Amino acid sequence: xxxxxxxxxxxxxxxxxxxxxxxxxxxxxxxxxxxxxxxxxxxxxxxxxxxxxxxxxxxxxxxxxxxxxxxxxxxxxxxxxxxxxxxxxxxxxxxxxxxxxxxxxxxxxxxxxxxxxxxxxxxxxxxxxxxxxxxxxxxxxxxxxxxxxxxxxxxxxxxxxxxxxxxxxxxxxxxxxxxxxxxxxxxxxxxxxxxxxxxxxxxxxxxxxxxxxxxxxxxxxxxxxxxxxxxxxxxxxxxxxxxxxxxxxxxxxxxxxxxxxxxxxxxxxxxxxxxxxxxxxxxxxxxxxxxxxxxxxxxxxxxxxxxxxxxxxxxxxxx
Amino acid sequence: xxxxxxxxxxxxxxxxxxxxxxxxxxxxxxxxxxxxxxxxxxxxxxxxxxxxxxxxxxxxxxxxxxxxxxxxxxxxxxxxxxxxxxxxxxxxxxxxxxxxxxxxxxxxxxxxxxxxxxxxxxxxxxxxxxxxxxxxxxxxxxxxxxxxxxxxxxxxxxxxxxxxxxxxxxxxxxxxxxxxxxxxxxxxxxxxxxxxxxxxxxxxxxxxxxxxxxxxxxxxxxxxxxxxxxxxxxxxxxxxxxxxxxxxxxxxxxxxxxxxxxxxxxxxxxxxxxx
Numbered sequence: 001x002x003x004x005x006x007x008x009x010x011x012x013x014x015x016x017x018x019x020x021x022x023x024x025x026x027x028x029x030x031x032x033x034x035x036x037x038x039x040x041x042x043x044x045x046x047x048x049x050x051x052x053x054x055x056x057x058x059x060x061x062x063x064x065x066x067x068x069x070x071x072x073x074x075x076x077x078x079x080x081x082x083x084x085x086x087x088x089x090x091x092x093x094x095x096x097x098x099x100x101x102x103x104x105x106x107x108x109x110x111x112x113x114x115x116x117x118x119x120x121x122x123x124x125x126x127x128x129x130x131x132x133x134x135x136x137x138x139x140x141x142x143x144x145x146x147x148x149x150x151x152x153x154x155x156x157x158x159x160x161x162x163x164x165x166x167x168x169x170x171x172x173x174x175x176x177x178x179x180x181x182x183x184x185x186x187x188x189x190x191x192x193x194x195x196x197x198x199x200x201x202x203x204x205x206x207x208x209x210x211x212x213x214x215x216x217x218x219x220x221x222x223x224x225x226x227x228x229x230x231x232x233x234x235x236x237x238x239x240x241x242x243x244x245x246x247x248x249x250x251x252x253x254x255x256x257x258x259x260x261x262x263x264x265x266x267x268x269x270x271x272x273x274x275x276x277x278x279x280x281x282x283x284x285x286x287x288x289x290x291x292x293x294x295x296x297x298x299x300x301x302x303x304x305x306x307x308x309x310x311x312x313x314x315x316x317x318x319x
Numbered sequence: 320x321x322x323x324x325x326x327x328x329x330x331x332x333x334x335x336x337x338x339x340x341x342x343x344x345x346x347x348x349x350x351x352x353x354x355x356x357x358x359x360x361x362x363x364x365x366x367x368x369x370x371x372x373x374x375x376x377x378x379x380x381x382x383x384x385x386x387x388x389x390x391x392x393x394x395x396x397x398x399x400x401x402x403x404x405x406x407x408x409x410x411x412x413x414x415x416x417x418x419x420x421x422x423x424x425x426x427x428x429x430x431x432x433x434x435x436x437x438x439x440x441x442x443x444x445x446x447x448x449x450x451x452x453x454x455x456x457x458x459x460x461x462x463x464x465x466x467x468x469x470x471x472x473x474x475x476x477x478x479x480x481x482x483x484x485x486x487x488x489x490x491x492x493x494x495x496x497x498x499x500x501x502x503x504x505x506x507x508x509x510x511x512x513x514x515x516x517x518x519x520x521x522x523x524x525x526x527x528x529x530x531x532x533x534x535x536x537x538x539x540x541x542x543x544x545x546x547x548x549x550x551x552x553x554x555x556x557x558x559x560x561x562x563x564x565x566x567x568x569x570x571x572x573x574x575x576x577x578x579x580x581x582x583x584x585x586x587x588x589x590x591x592x593x594x
């Protein structure tokens with residue numbers, strides 16, 4: 001097993017609103033191994049994006065990381081001075097987001113924006129930065145990079161914009177790339193090309209990849225391991241094949257059963273009810289209010305993560 | 320195709336939008352959003368319409384329900400050409416042809432209560448209905464779509480995405496339509512909620528004998544819902560087949576590409592084709 005690059009321990013992040021406290025992340029623990037692709041999957045509001053923002057210390061008021069530890073290459077990111085943290089962000093850990101066009105600055109050329117990254121994070125000369133920009137755009141599949149890099153973001157399609165974001169993210173040779181719903185706004189054919197690009201780049205440049213998505217099928221194709229989140233906690237984590245073939249948590253099973261198109265036209269086994277209001281989660285296991293297997297003890301306390309099979313962890317007392 | 324039991328028939332439909340430039344807004348060209356579409360929907364069936372963003376599927380839907388004017392073409396609903404009949408007759412027919420939009424956050428007026436939203440159409444088309452009768456029908460419809468009739472007095476912001484889409488469906492259903500055009504009805508919903516709404520739609524179809532034109536970009540959803548599928552690209556229908564045939568043996572390269580691109584959980588599994 002490859003060595004751990006990132007380890008998140010018991011991470012808690014809450015948002016302090018005027019009349020309520022939203023516990024968005026409530027004790028998330030997982031690790032990312034060097035060179036692997038980890039899928040972090042869950043429905044809207046489950047805390048997957050807040051987890052990523054917390055580990056990069058990008059959570060904004062009224063949100064606060066309350067406790068936990070984020071160990072990256074031997075350092076605790078949560079206690080690092082801000083100046084050192086700034087070098088980690090965009091340098092050793094890069095992040096890309098859902099709306100590539102919103103993440104790019106509309107008034108600067110692509111060339112300027114990629115070079116800005118290199119200016120901040122490397123000691124390359126101007127000529128070298130230019131060369132590297134062309135090289136990066138070429139690597140992410142932008143045709144005629146030397147010309148296209150003079151374009152402004154509005155001149156790009158959604159797919160091209162996400163390629164440019166990827167080029168920026170990879171510009172400083174990160175050890176870890178965190179992608180939050182990178183293809184959600186794109187058409188399926190474009191999505192397939194971008195996912196292929198990630199895989200190919202990962203083989204070439206050897207970085208670890210955290211893919212945050214609501215799409216478990218996409219995860220199954222792109223990730224070595226999958227962590228399933230629900231209402232602020234990870235409920236199950238295992239190797240992709242194991243998780244898909246042998247899902248143990250009732251929520252993971254429900255998610256898989258809810259997918260249409262697996263078998264033709266039968267009634268879908270949906271999960272009853274809706275995700276609990278994050279400011280008013282049920283007592284005990286957060287899934288107990290929707291769980292077909294729930295019994296009295298499920299409402300007493302939040303179950304611990306247990307290793308049911310080697311490397312297969314589940315947070316459920318009924319398994 | 321001209322089935323005896325066909326409820327909607329679209330033929331030779333063209334919808335063009337002008338491209339305007341300059342201070343005088345001169346028309347310098349046309350965007351052919353729908354560029355010669357033929358489509359036939361048999362009564363009681365679900366016809367799926369799939370395509371990527373910008374292919375014209377939403378424009379097609381909106382033209383069929385007369386929210387957008389066509390440049391040319393025929394839209395026959397229950398045998399009557401909607402593009403030709405007088406507006407009074409169109410109003411009568413249109414109640415049997417309802418549309419449910421994609422975004423349940425944008426399509427419900429935030430200042431209206433659920434009762435007001437559901438009853439707006441009734442007030443116009445059945446003005447003689449008493450308030451009691453309207454409220455009874457509203458309560459009935461809310462129950463049909465799995466909502467508490469008590470929620471009548473509440474406002475859209477008090478509901479989740481899935482519940483809002485149920486309200487949209489109830490708004491269509493209260494007119495007792497024969498056909499509903501569903502434009503991406505589940506694409507903004509989480510999978511577990513999406514499954515509930517898909518089950519609800521199938522259940523309502525059975526009980527009310529509804530016909531659906533189901534528009535989506537998600538092939539799995541289309542496959543799950545449809546008897547027959549049309550694939551649209553750049554304003555044209557490029558393939559039409561039964562669901563089984565389209566997914567089993569697509570004849571067009573583009574359809575094959577779409578099928579290959581959509582992530583499949585059983586086929587996927589990175590471990591199997593990597594390193």
